[in-house]
């Protein structure tokens with residue numbers, strides 16, 4: 001594997017567990033580097049996506065916020081000095097279909113450096129006494145958000161007129177809790193009731209912060225994979241030694257361990273056979289080796305880079321044909337690869353039971369190559385495709 005010294009590295013995102021009392025640091029006016037679960041931290045808190053833009057294409061119910069990442073570059077135009085990407089998924093497991101991304105949504109938002117929501121030099125220092133009300137939060141500039149999912153809300157509780165919802169479904173979810181405090185705000189003063197829960201309600205995923213790190217790839221990582229460029233050195237990859245085989249087995253076992261719920265019933269023979277099978281899947285082999293270096297990675301980020309295919313057996317991305325990646329809906333320019341969501345994200349948010357939950361080998365996000373300006377500095381949909389591990 002040749003390493004181009006001018007090539008930027010892949011950046012990896014990792015989940016960061018926070019104390020419930022520190023979760024406020026992930027709110028939008030502190031411009032978090034990224035976050036997972038909970039409610040979205042809207043970069044533009046005024047012009048939110050319309051509820052219709054966040055419906056699952058299969059069941060037409062609101063999707064849940066999955067993750068977001070700060071993704072600006074010095075080359076971006078001034079109107080996109082701040083640039084956030086958002087990912088949503090339908091919670092209904094039956095909407096998760098093999099190699100089909102219709103249960104997933106990606107949004108892009110850009111804001112100029114000088115904007116109505118936070119100062120020229122970025123967010124205010126989030127350090128303040130956590131026991132008091134956030135002094136940096138100005139409710140006046142925020143659109144009404146759903147008490148359950150955090151997305152744009154247009155309905156409110158008819159009794160107290162104080163709590164907002166995006167949909168009847170979410171009002172119904174909230175009623176069990178809200179009926180105890182509706183029209184009786186003094187009950188909510190009870191500190192025990194105010195202790196933040198994580199997840200905050202049955203609809204949102206457990207909330208985490210995010211850490212970003214560069215990926216370091218040892219130069220010999222792909223040795224022995226037969227389509228590797230280094231084959232020109234005359235290495236015969238079919239001639240696998242027992243030592244190589246055992247190393248491969250070890251890596252595969254590690255991978256199986258990471259996906260434990262998916263493969264929990266495999267026998268030793270099954271596994272051996274699976275290893276032999278997977279050996280033919282060179283994309284899987286590369287994926288497996290890279291993931292083994294940082295098994296907790298949840299995001300792989302490289303704008304204009306190459307996606308890391310999870311398998312050569314899935315039709316999606318098999319040829320990575322650019323014509324299959326739809327051009328930008330706003331400006332018509334081609335979209336380019338920017339990042340992928342990794343399988344470990346599923347276990348982090350506790351949805352990794354095979355056949356009974358949302359699943360993917362990788363979710364690939366392609367964004368407008370022109371970083372075009374979005375009307376109202378709001379939110380634009382970007383292109384999502386998905387690969388699954390299939391037989």
Ligand SMILES: [Zn+2]
Pocket residue numbers: 056057058059060061090091092095103
């Ligand atoms: Zn759905």
Ligand SMILES: [Zn+2]
Pocket residue numbers: 062146147148149150151165166167170
């Ligand atoms: Zn909602």
Ligand SMILES: [Zn+2]
Pocket residue numbers: 157158159160161162163178182183
């Ligand atoms: Zn009420």
Ligand SMILES: [Zn+2]
Pocket residue numbers: 328329330331332333368369370371372
């Ligand atoms: Zn565009």
